Amino acid sequence: MSNNHFTTSILHSDRRLGTEDGAVHKPIHPSAQYAFNKAEDLVAVFQGRPGFSYARQGTPTTGALEAKITQMEEGVNSVVFATGMAALAAVFMTLLKQGDHIISSQYIFGNTNSLLGTLQNLGVEVTLVDATDLEQVKAARRPETRMVFVESLANPGTHVCDLQGIGDWCAAERLLYVLDNTLASPWLCTGKAVKAGLVVNSLSKHIGGHANALGGAVTDTGLFDWSTYPNISDVYRTGNPAGWGLTQIKKKGLRDMGATLSSDAAHRIAAGAETLALRMGKACDNALALARALSAHPRVARVIYPGLEQHPQHERAKQLFGGRYGALVAVELDDAVDLFAFLNRLKVLVLATHVGDNRSLVLPVAHTIYYEMGPQLRAQMGISDNQLRISVGIEDTNDLIQDFEQALAG
Known part of the structure; x- marks a missing residue:
């Protein structure tokens, strides 16, 4: 990707979206709930209109951070979580079900490997392959395969999977391609550039940069056709299909599982991201x-x-x-x-x-x-x-x- 305008867009993101009293940073919003003057407006937010009702599903501060992450990854929308592992868990636990199959690189973070073991205990089949070799990824395909998962840079072995080849193949096969971009960061490589449908970043790492806050994010690049994905619940199959996947991840991962990023942590990460x-x-x-x-x-x-x-x-x-x-x-x-x-x-x-x-x-x-x-x-x-x-x-x-x-x- 070209890094032209990368820092400029982050630095001025809050101000351009609109802040109170001319502030250059979105302020910290600690409120747990948000009130409405009209009952109709309260109902509209519950039924899908953008807005804030209860902080477990986000605040204006986390929303501003989500806008920054979306800009970095050149995506269409993002959802932030309490940690990077919470973001990964939200993707796997809300989009996969018993009997599904996932192909994963064998060169993955140890905690992610443990999380895949939890998925197996719940009836999701997992095949680990050397994803530096595209042919091994292709050979693992099954009729019930729903997702391919890799990291942009492996921890600690620094393996570099065939990100572009996997992206081209997943696009042709209409498979959901999920990229953990934490170690490369969106400054070195965006998920969209290699045709990933979803990109996960641990915001605790390079994006935050200062070891003073935990956080994670899932970004939808807009490249995957969610109308073809069988595991979207009927309740979320309304409106534009482009938003179905991230809506389900947000509703299940934040509302149901409570993996919520605090406004204080979001503010720290957003400030750190300016110098990525x-x-x-x-x-x-x-x-x-x-x-x-x-x-x-x-x-x-x-x-x-x-x-x-x-x-x-x-x-x-x-x-x-x-x-x-x-x-x-x-x-x-x-x-x-x-x-x-x-x-x-x-x-x-x-x-x-x-x-x-x-x-x-x-x-x-x-x-x-x-x-x-x-x-x-x-x-x-x-x-x-x-x-x-x-x-x-x-x-x-x-x-x-x-x-x-x-x-x-x-």
């Missing part, structure tokens, strides 16, 4: 510099980063992301390195989970986010006991490289 392009550009540049430096270090066994030419999907990432490669780097230290002693010597990088913060974060993968999977599954995914996940931030580049060098020299 600046932060993401710096983080990507830092990640590439760090990956190159570490790949030449004698005490590092392997560096996995799409910006390195030896990465199996380097050319694909270059084409998809316009010459930037994300801010996540996977590093495997030499077996002779004491992993925990090395980590304890770091002075700049923060020992913490989370990704997409302004600060660079590092954690040992096998001992933390993939611990519950066990050694056999970790081995299948290529995750060694000495592998690190680095979420690269916006610090001065040389400070990050020097921190690694001093810790490795210890």
Whole structure:
């Protein structure tokens, strides 16, 4: 995608939509309920007219954030949730039912993998495939397949699925294509550009950027024909079919399940989103510099980063992301390195989970986010006991490289 006007549209979004008293930010609306002067207006909102009635289904503050996310993803509408996992759960739990089948990339976030296990317990069949290979995705198709799900960048292995090929195939097959765009962010790639029907973003990560609020979003790109989707309830099959899918996700995910984003968190995320392009550009540049430096270090066994030419999907990432490669780097230290002693010597990088913060974060993968999977599954995914996940931030580049060098020299 072209990044022209990306930041400008975010910066001026609230003001152009209309704010109180000339404010440049939409204010925080803490009210739990919204009153009406006429009973007819109250009824109209309950029956589908845009508006606010009860904060569980949204507030003017969350509505302003939704407008920003929609602009970023070049979609038609968005719904925000309390967390990224809540957004994913809303998509899966409201659009799939017992007997349905979903094709998913096997290179997905550990918690998402756990959520797919919950779906299986509820009678939804799940097939995990190497989605870097389009033919494996095609081969998994069944008559009851309803959805294909992938991530734009895998966590922590940085695999880059065949996003465009999957999008073209899903469009031809009239399958719902759901893209988790969290790690690339809409600044590197939009779901619409690869023909996804729905795009999920964890707003807690790069979009919010400051590690001070949790949130998630689902964006409808307008590319999927919801009149062909069999799992839309009759009550939502009214009006323009273009809105059916997101209406069901919002009603079930917010009204019924209560996965509501607070106005306070929405305000923090919206303010953080204004600098996404600046932060993401710096983080990507830092990640590439760090990956190159570490790949030449004698005490590092392997560096996995799409910006390195030896990465199996380097050319694909270059084409998809316009010459930037994300801010996540996977590093495997030499077996002779004491992993925990090395980590304890770091002075700049923060020992913490989370990704997409302004600060660079590092954690040992096998001992933390993939611990519950066990050694056999970790081995299948290529995750060694000495592998690190680095979420690269916006610090001065040389400070990050020097921190690694001093810790490795210890």
